[in-house]
Amino acid sequence: MPPMAETNLTSSDFVSGTPASQSSNVAEGVYEHPWPVRFCHWLNSVSLFVMAGSGLRIFLAFPSFGPKIPQKNLVNFPPALTIGGWLGGALQWHFTFAWIYVLTGVAYVAYEVFSGNIRQILFVPRDIAGVWPMVRHYFFFGRKPPQTETYNALQKLAYTSAIALGILSLLTGMVLFNPVQFSFLAGLMGGFHWARVWHLSVLGALVFFVIGHLVMVALHGWRNFMSMLSGWKR
Amino acid sequence: MPADIKRSKRVPLTRRELLKLSPLLAMGVFAIPKFQAPLLKSGVKLTDWASSKWFRENHMAPTFADSELTPLDKFYVNTYDVDDPGVDLGSWALTVSGDVQRPGSYTLAQIQALPKLTHNTRHVCVEGWDAIVRFGGVRISDFLAHVGANPTARFLYVECADDYYESLDMASAMQPQSLLAYEMYDQPLTREHGAPLRLRLPTKIGYKSAKYLTNLMVTDVVPRAGYWEDQGYPSYYGL
Secondary structure, three states: OOOOOOOOOOHHHOOOOOOOOOOHHHOOEEEOOOHHHHHHHHHHHHHHHHHHHHHHHHHHOOOOOOOOOOOOOOOOOOHHHOOOOOHHHHHHHHHHHHHHHHHHHHHHHHHHHHHOOHHHHOOOHHHHHHHHHHHHHHHOOOOOOOOOOOOOHHHHHHHHHHHHHHHHHHHHHHHHHOOOOOHHHHHHOOOHHHHHHHHHHHHHHHHHHHHHHHHHHHHHOHHHHHHHHHOEEO | OOOOOOEEOOOOOHHHHHHOOHHHHHHHHHHOHHHHHHHHHHHHHHHHHHHHHOOOOOOOOOEOOHHHOOOHHHOOOOOOOOOOOOOOOOOOOEEEEEOEOOOEEEOHHHHHOOOEEEEEEEEEOOOOOEEEEEEEEEEHHHHHHHOOEOOOOOEEEEEEOOOOEEEEEHHHHHOOOOEEEEEEOOEEOOOOOOOOOEEEOOOEOHHHOOOOEEEEEEEOOOOOOEHHHHHOOOOOOEO
16 A cells, blocks of 8 residues: 655645745646546546536436426426437437446546545545534635645545545436336435436536536636646646 | 655656646547547447346336326327327237248237236336336237247337337347237227337337337347437337
């Protein structure tokens, strides 16, 4: 097992927007993101976009969680905002990119586990105490808690949740796709109807994560964005 | 210090690091119209293939109590052109052809003479809605044995009075709940639900359960995959 990668890096190197070093003017850099992480990140951002867009088009074919008769539509937005054009086209995108989405997720988690880096992002019980101070800092102008690890408790919670949501999106999707073969899983989810509710709820949660993620990237600036491209943060 | 955490006096090799991501540009091929359709077709084929691999011929679709049935008047009728193609029920017979020992015409009475199975199962439409429905009929496996179908043939192919057509892989056809249905809710099939004979396949997506059957062929090569399949829906689509 490789040593934990937190070493002497603190989260301020990653999120605070303050330079990693006071001497950043001489372009000292920190290699934050190994290429497998960056590769999976961008591949996943594409496949998640396609899965969400085609999934919404599929949902438009019956935008309800109730009976077909009488049908009560929950949403009504233009298909132009979705991917696939029509139900059959959307299914093609969904059933093709599902493979890319799943394989990317498997590769990423495998890399994180085998490199030991998963400990940087895995939310564990001792992180619970650190969540509220970070929430207070971000949303209620509280003092910024001192940081001792690569990622703060709230970040770990977000990144761990994203992985869990990825797994749940796959499991709920498999039940919707093959409810008979995976009837055991369907039972765990409360049946076919609930699996559909969960599948869409997972999408909602992932969208919430992505919005939060993009807001943080926007707030913390260009250097964080570049480091997900090149690996190096100046 | 792990290899992936490095510090440097300068930021080197940014270009090389970016180049490591260049394979991602291959995703752009999905934006090229010429390649998009065949790629998506391959993706659906892969999904179909995988789900045919985890299909278990002896795994039963869940069945439901009568109290859980969707009432007949709440069972949505989906057709691709007409609700009632005007089948003459008096003179109707199913034409059986292909890789069978006893091809020919089979009347409804001949089909109904075989053992009857009735079940309450979930009908799942590709659109996303579903219904718990009650159908009765003869097992496809019993009928195929009756007409002497070659058990190693790969597909069933059916044609319908409304010019709809469908194909069905043999493993799904032989699943013990797969029916040639002539009853629903303990009454003869209604016209809009496919009288006098239709497929009822609890292990397949709804559009595979073709209505108003007129022809049934046992074959290794299907002439066409199916009406909706030819519009771009998956060909296998098991449940």
